[in-house]
Amino acid sequence: MRFRHIAVVAGVLGLFCVPAHAEARDIARDTLPAGDGWASYGAGTTGGAAADDDHVHTVTDRAGLVRALDNGSDTPKIIRIAGTVDANTDDDGDHLDCADYATGGYSLKKYLAAYDPRTWGSARPSGPQEEARQASAARQAERVVLPVGSNTTIVGLRGAVLKGASLQVRNAENVIVRNLDLRDAYDCFPVWQPNTGGLGDWKTAYDNIWLTGARHVWIDHVTASDKGHPDEAEPTYFARNYLRHDGLLDITNGSDLVTVSWSRFTGHDKAVLIGNGDTVAGDRGRLRVTLHHNAFESIAQRAPRVRFGQVHLYNNRYEVTDGHRYSIGVSTESGIHAENNAFHTPGHIEVADLVKSWNGTALHQSGTLFNGYPVDLLTIHNAYNGGSERDLTADVGWTPTLHTEIDSAAVADREVARGAGAGRIP
Template sequence: MLTVCYIVIVYPVCRSINESIARRNLGYLSCGTGNPIDDCWRCDPNWEQNRQRLADCAIGFGKDAIGGKNGRIYVVTDSGDDDPVTPKPGTLRHAVIQDEPLWIIFQRDMVIKLKEELIMNSYKTIDGRGASVHIAGGPCITIQFVTNIIIHGINIHDCKPGGNAMVRSSPRHYGWRTMSDGDGVSIFGSSHIWVDHCTLSNCQDGLIDAIRGSTAITISNNYMTHHDKVMLLGHSDSYTADKNMQVTVAFNHFGEGLVQRMPRCRHGYFHVVNNDYTHWEMYAIGGSANPTINSQGNRFLAPDDRSKKEVTKREETPESEWKSWNWRSEGDLMLNGAYFTPSGAGASSSYAKASSLGAKPSSLVASITSSAGALSCKKGARC
């Protein structure tokens, strides 16, 4: 095994793989992907019996998001959403509003078309492994004023606005909801959030937006396609409470049909690391209101249009102002004429707040992100 490894894989990668194998005593060369999240749990053929191990595998600013760890397993058996005020037991809505920690899984493949936003309570994991689960065609996921949420392995697409309706948010409370934006995942005033291995596309507003004082967030291993305004991090230029926001965007594949905001940042600290950018129509990474952006080890493939080669965009701000913002590119791979416009003096204290994990070499991005999106996991086999 080791002889073959040295022939086909460069030495540092090979060494990492063999260390991973030795650590787990599994003997499968393919387990060592170099993706630290996946290498934490995907080699286990008994993942289905050890589902909550996933909660120990987060990285980045959202690494302490435990979701429903140590809670009971809740099995969604009913794809319906007939009554957002009095949801039926066995539905996803009934699961996510409970007060207790829950690890939510799915009995079978299902498409869930929600009538209204899915308003989550704290300490919940939505775990789609072992089934093909789509939340699509209606309002989607709202994470508002809560903490410790994990969303894993879900297909989220074609999300629409909801609202002007009563919706339950806990066993004790329901209330009037005004119109929502139509995000895939809306994170509002919440912390310790991890969105991992989801496939997202074609929503009314953002695929994943985090605003209004949200922080301690990791967005990882997702596959995003066919969307305009992909990811907004920070509510508005005037909402200064977002100065404390810290978000890690890691190991994602930004794929075909994307236009802009991968992400678009305001005020806070953003670590954009080891992502694969294979399509943008306007720009990849943008921002306003003096965010700190630390771009490391990404692969940027620019479009053929000569006017769209720049990775970065400062939104509606003169250079005299943005030239002091701390934006840096470190170890990024620029392809087809892509270029990143850095700024700022590079204050180490500022970048320390925008650093959340060690970046891998950009040459490894293809392998690190090769399994981005919802996985096809079969019981009794490695995922």
């Protein structure tokens, strides 16, 4: 019996042990599985999987990352990020702060004095301090805006962090970003935007990832946050919070065929914007996006907000906290198909607070859990918000066909809690 026991144990252990001669899986060569959301449509999304050995890079600093990106070229390439890469560094790798970018006599103190709405009024800022702000902002943009070209895979190695950068996929296609902790796309020089109907607001420049005119993009197991400089720690100027961050992920300007999966969006105001304007008619028929198995934690709004797009939103997990404005934003001509999502909220936040509509007409929802209880987001929205917002119908004009297995909200809730974000690819 003793020898039989040893043999059985050895056989079980063999199921979990990789032979010494076996090759480890290279996630940088992974491609999007067939049927996994809108990015699998047509030819699918392969990123840089076809890259030859000369175009496989491991980078440890900004300079190496810039060289590997090759100014957004279309050459198939794989870029592995190791350690922490800080975009706010000079060519020698020394850290740059906001004072290093300031030029033309810009100072925040002078800017606030020049454009105080009590004296300046509601006109857009102009003159020496606004010109100095623009010049200073351009200097920062030269460092932190990183263009990503077609046929590119960017993957983080264990513990990889990209800090202070704005990855921008502009008019490119077939891009994969995976297993990467994206932190603190921090704008040193927000612009004041007056509003004739009110005080106005501060406008910032950088998203952690911005897709503009992009096609066939897969974002997977990414963590995106403001970690390092949370906006709630910023002061108030002109009775408005001095925001330093824009979106965590913006998908705009005709971008199309995007899958966002198993990612974690946390500690931020405006998380995911799909479609950037109510009058951008060129977005019709585009902005097809799937978001599944993502975690939205301490997000105030835009999880996501959608204009025009056909968006499949399923098996996502929401942890709603104080400061929450809404989660799902239904805007002009949007068609959101929301299935089996789970929301966790404090007691004072109601189901009606989860959905907000601006000119939107439809929301399909099913299988929603609210603090463990099944709810109908559509019915409750119409009952409680009908006086101030348009009633929504359930007919969004399309039915999703490209998706992985859709779990119950309860199962997805548990799986996402332990599996979403950087460093958690099985």
